[in-house]
Amino acid sequence: MDVLESSVRVPAKRFEELVVWQKAHAFVLEVYRISEQFPKFEILD
Numbered sequence: 001m002d003v004l005e006s007s008v009r010v011p012a013k014r015f016e017e018l019v020v021w022q023k024a025h026a027f028v029l030e031v032y033r034i035s036e037q038f039p040k041f042e043i044l045d
Helices: 003-007 019-035
Strands: none
């Protein structure tokens, strides 16, 4: 297999298929998980 053939990707049909979206989503979920532990008095009304 040629080097160029192995790097060709099928275009994403949905934004969830984009690697950048998947990594950003995982990051956001981790931030939410960590920030749940913050003191509740720091929440702005």
